Amino acid sequence: MPRYYTDEHEWIDVEDDVATVGITEYAQGQLGDIVFVELPEVGAMIEQGKDAAVVESVKAASDVYAPITGEVTETNAALEEDPALVNASPEDAGWFFKMTIAAPAELDKLMDEDGYKAFVEDL
């Protein structure tokens, strides 16, 4: 299952016609202790590069952008009870939402794992 990354530190897993979205290990480290995650509504249409979710850490609120365009099909209910799951397991149990893939070509603009690793090392 291919995983792609954005330069805003979101990751996206693609399996058939469904994508799962979260934020990266680097992102959670930058944000610090996460106390609340505001997820999009199931059924919402989100657009590549536009606001999709908000992460509240102790110190600030940060936007999470949609890595691609599509419809939100499911959100991670576990984050409601335990937002710190994003700190503990950002790239697995701390996923944010699942979505459809409206324009598969948008994935071509994203980085693969090696590309993202190099990108973070340069920051």
Add this chain to the structure above:
Amino acid sequence: MSDHDTEDHLEDIPLDALPLDAWHRARGARMVPFAGYEMPIQYEGIVAEHNWTRENAGLFDVSHMGQLVLSGPDLDAAVEAVLPIDLSTLKLGQQRYSLLLDEEGGVLDDLMVSRWPEALYLVVNGATKWDDMGTLREALPDDITLNYLDDRALLALQGPKAADALARHANGEYPLSALTFMKFGQFKLAGHDVTIARAGYTGEDGFEISLPSDAAAEIADLLCAEPEVKPIGLGARDSLRLEAGLPLYGHDLTPETSPIEAGLVFGINKRRRTEGGYPGADRINREIAEGTARKWVGLKLDGRLPAREGAEVFSGADKIGTVTSGGFSPTLGAPIAMAYVASEHAAIGTALEVEVRGKRLAATVSPTPFVPHRYFRGS
């Protein structure tokens, strides 16, 4: 992912390094621009550092703050013309909270004033220190000398175990335990002359240590070698002071707020309330007598979503106030905020709503401090 906060982004202003800059970096601090300096926002994480300070002792570098010394003939009268303080009751070895006000009674800064022999020592906020020096220089007679102690660093050691850790190293004419809240004295730390005040900005017992900048790393190492002590960043400093219900200048206090609105009437010493004779006295004394249209209050929010500075406060459909500080309280495990609200909605227990990104969050006017102060007033 991107940060909503832009207010502290001062990229176009050259940043200075504090005396402990390298020390912070060596300890893994994440440095951010603050008050014209690069300062440590956190080391291991804000919540861990916050909790450590509430349970043990945290060392904060607050060397960005301005340490000023005033001296000269008729010093007390000259300073009383500028600050609403009663210096006749400030004895040698005592420290007191005061306010720098403009002619309209707006807050230019909040500060600490200490009585030194033949001098007054002031600690002012870092972001306002240059303006404060200008204001003071202009307002004070020419024969009053204003010294900026730019060769001194300032460290705060805060928390219930701060006294134990510091007492192992502080040597003076009397034991550290003789200092009670808002008293200070001269001590030696690792052979260096330091001034230690029993005060702070966390609500905990603790100390503020003024020391030579070139001894800062040695003394910070000495204190952090104690098992109770860890370095703590600005992030936890903010969440600790918010729980303690203490105002942050530039956010909760500005030239657009009066100290009476902010509940800081204790900063206008009793004799000065009747005598006046300081900037803004007319307005301040009128507000003390008649009350203010708005008040600074604590809010506890339902749920987990914090309301930040700028969030609007509602009673039904009416906008009745604005949040000036807000965040998530690690101690309470819930969001808390401070807000100016219309005085008719300021009573403890009043149900209000705060709007965050178009959502209305239930909030209740709550007593402050949110977490009780634990100052050492004597055993």
